[in-house]
Amino acid sequence: MNKPIAMSSQVRLNLYWRDYLEMTKPKVVALMLLTVLVGMCLALPGAIPLQPMIFGMAGIGLMAGSAAAMNHLIDRRIDGIMARTYNRPLPKGRVSVTRALTFALVIGALGFITLYVLVNPLTAWLTFASLLGYAVVYTAYLKRATSQNIVIGGLAGAMPPLLGWTAITNEFHGNALLLVIIIFTWTPPHFWALAIHREKEYAKVDIPMLPVTHGIEFTKTCILLYTLLLGLACLLPVIVGMSGPIYLIGSTVLSCMFLFKAWQLKYADKPGLAMQVFKFSIYHLMALFMVLLVDHYLWS
Numbered sequence: 001m002n003k004p005i006a007m008s009s010q011v012r013l014n015l016y017w018r019d020y021l022e023m024t025k026p027k028v029v030a031l032m033l034l035t036v037l038v039g040m041c042l043a044l045p046g047a048i049p050l051q052p053m054i055f056g057m058a059g060i061g062l063m064a065g066s067a068a069a070m071n072h073l074i075d076r077r078i079d080g081i082m083a084r085t086y087n088r089p090l091p092k093g094r095v096s097v098t099r100a101l102t103f104a105l106v107i108g109a110l111g112f113i114t115l116y117v118l119v120n121p122l123t124a125w126l127t128f129a130s131l132l133g134y135a136v137v138y139t140a141y142l143k144r145a146t147s148q149n150i151v152i153g154g155l156a157g158a159m160p161p162l163l164g165w166t167a168i169t170n171e172f173h174g175n176a177l178l179l180v181i182i183i184f185t186w187t188p189p190h191f192w193a194l195a196i197h198r199e200k201e202y203a204k205v206d207i208p209m210l211p212v213t214h215g216i217e218f219t220k221t222c223i224l225l226y227t228l229l230l231g232l233a234c235l236l237p238v239i240v241g242m243s244g245p246i247y248l249i250g251s252t253v254l255s256c257m258f259l260f261k262a263w264q265l266k267y268a269d270k271p272g273l274a275m276q277v278f279k280f281s282i283y284h285l286m287a288l289f290m291v292l293l294v295d296h297y298l299w300s
């Protein structure tokens, strides 16, 4: 007969912190923080002040992590049914509802206070609005209400470069909004590619994602059109003179690659391509923002 293996307290502790880290969606937040950093760097021509940079990144990261943990909390029932998410800490019972809520509130409050006291109130309130936009408006309402859920909800996820910009300058600037527009138009192809791959699972839990409500072919058309729109949005920093030729060349190459993949998905699909498009979207955004940074320091 098998003897139950007692879990050492060290192993249990390791599992715990991994579970809490998982609830913050660390890879998503990491990419967001790259866009925050780029927003900060593009806000000023020269070096950026260290205090708002460090505390801005910390505060925005904590509040984004808090929003992600709230998403885990609110979605725990459907997450427990879908194959991609059933192993998450809440549906598996590794973290209780009370602990998840406490964790989300504590890191969210810590992030807000950091921004309010050590950066500026404008950034604190804008980040708070993004947190509510993702955790409450998108997760608790839009996600179950309309197939345009991720288009509207995408605004919250697109805010980080503006948050970085205001952290440094304490004011709105049209150029920061251009970076928000880029992420806003990037979000539908990013997510719908994954939603095509996971269409049956979303249907199973009654979430009205576009491929469920309007079919896979229509979703592919929308991905292609949004990718086209994204290509145009990526030209805006050059048109207004914020970015130069390095960015123009880099972003054009990236846009062409994304357009090619979206065109393939629509007209020459093959098994696994939707997931390839989803993965490509992540590298695309990462590379795009790195090119913005390189262009800023080498050219502008």
Ligand code: HEM
Pocket (backbone or CB within 6 Å): 027, 028, 031, 032, 035, 084, 138, 150, 153, 154, 155, 157, 158, 183, 187, 190, 191, 194, 282, 285
């Ligand atoms: C409403 C807007 C968005 C939706 C609905 C969305 C949806 C998703 C989903 C469902 C996944 C999980 C894929 C999986 O578990 O395999 C994912 C992964 C990811 N998303 Fe998004 N996303 C959004 C916005 C963003 C934004 C704004 C960023 C960054 C700036 C981002 C970056 C990422 C990254 C880096 C991953 C990979 C995470 C990993 O491998 O663990 N997403 N996204």
Ligand SMILES: CC(C)=CCC/C(C)=C/CC/C(C)=C/COP(=O)(O)OP(=O)(O)O
Pocket (backbone or CB within 6 Å): 025, 028, 029, 032, 060, 063, 064, 065, 067, 068, 071, 075, 085, 127, 128, 130, 131, 134, 139, 156, 157, 159, 160
């Ligand atoms: C303060 C601030 C900047 C807030 C932004 C917060 C944030 C982490 C947004 C991420 C967007 C995202 C991963 C959506 C997917 O949610 P989903 O529920 O559709 O995906 P899931 O099924 O994988 O949970």
